[in-house]
Structures are given as structure tokens and as C-alpha cells.
Amino acid sequence: MSGSLKLTCHACGVTNRIPADRLDAGPKCGTCGARLTDGKVHEMTFREAEKASKVDDLPLLVDFWAPWCGPCRAMAPEFAKAAQSLRGKARLVKVDTQANPDATVRYNIRGIPQLILFDRGREVARLSGARPAGQIEAFLRENVTLPA
Ligand SMILES: [Zn+2]
Numbered sequence: 001m002s003g004s005l006k007l008t009c010h011a012c013g014v015t016n017r018i019p020a021d022r023l024d025a026g027p028k029c030g031t032c033g034a035r036l037t038d039g040k041v042h043e044m045t046f047r048e049a050e051k052a053s054k055v056d057d058l059p060l061l062v063d064f065w066a067p068w069c070g071p072c073r074a075m076a077p078e079f080a081k082a083a084q085s086l087r088g089k090a091r092l093v094k095v096d097t098q099a100n101p102d103a104t105v106r107y108n109i110r111g112i113p114q115l116i117l118f119d120r121g122r123e124v125a126r127l128s129g130a131r132p133a134g135q136i137e138a139f140l141r142e143n144v145t146l147p148a
Pocket of ligand 1: 009010011012013014029030031032033034
């Protein structure tokens with residue numbers, strides 16, 4: 001892979017352009033200094049997630065969840081594990097549908113947890129229900145081409 005990648009900062013929302021070969025070096029946001037690929041799950045608003053899903057050059061997997069949802073809470077550590085092992089290849093974020101009810105309408109979400117995978121500006125696949133980390137990773141590998 002060569003050239004540059006666009007990545008939205010999950011801390012401040014600014015879009016960064018970084019050299020593709022620096023992905024492994026843990027690039028930082030030019031505006032706020034936050035790491036762009038830290039392998040952690042970031043909580044986002046619906047608007048931030050929507051922007052990132054349109055702009056980012058790395059696959060974005062969004063976990064639509066809510067605090068009252070038991071299976072969502074049960075899956076959180078598994079989702080975090082998957083984020084860690086996919087570090088630098090894809091980014092995993094969470095959107096709280098209770099705080100962002102418009103997300104449910106926009107993406108026509110009927111039940112949670114609902115995972116929606118975005119790649120280069122479009123939705124590519126969905127996975128419903130709580131899943132172990134291995135299945136979340138497999139789901140990504142099946143549906144997008146991950147950087148080596
Ligand atoms: Zn930033």
C-alpha cells in the first residue's frame with residue numbers, strides 16, 4: 001500500500017491525512033495529538049461516526065449499543081479485544097443509540113447490538129447480536145480487504 005490515507009480523529013473529529021506507511025508507527029492527530037490508531041474502542045456521536053464512515057480510508061466498524069442492553073454490555077470486552085487485534089488495520093467505535101436516537105432511524109436499526117461495517121464511504125455489511133472477538137474479526141476479514 002502506498003500514498004496517503006484519510007483518517008478522522010476520534011478525539012476531536014478533524015480529518016487527518018497521513019502517509020500509508022506510517023500506519024504502524026502510531027500516527028497522531030495533527031490538531032489535538034490523539035493517536036489515530038491506538039487499538040482502543042472510542043465512543044462517538046452519530047454525527048462523528050457518520051462523518052468518519054464517509055471520509056476514512058480504513059474500514060470502520062460501528063457498534064450501535066445502549067447502556068440498558070445487557071447483551072451489548074456483555075459484548076463490550078470482546079469488541080475491545082477485536083479492536084486491539086485489528087489495530088492499524090481497521091477502527092472500531094461505539095455509538096450509544098440512547099444518546100443518539102437519530103442513528104437508529106438513519107441506519108434503520110431494529111435491534112441492538114448491531115454492528116455495521118463501513119469501508120470507503122459506504123456500508124458494506126451488518127452483523128447482529130452479541131459476538132465473541134473471533135467472530136467480529138472474521139466478519140471484518142470476510143467483508144473488507146484489510147491492510148497487510
Ligand atoms: Zn484530534
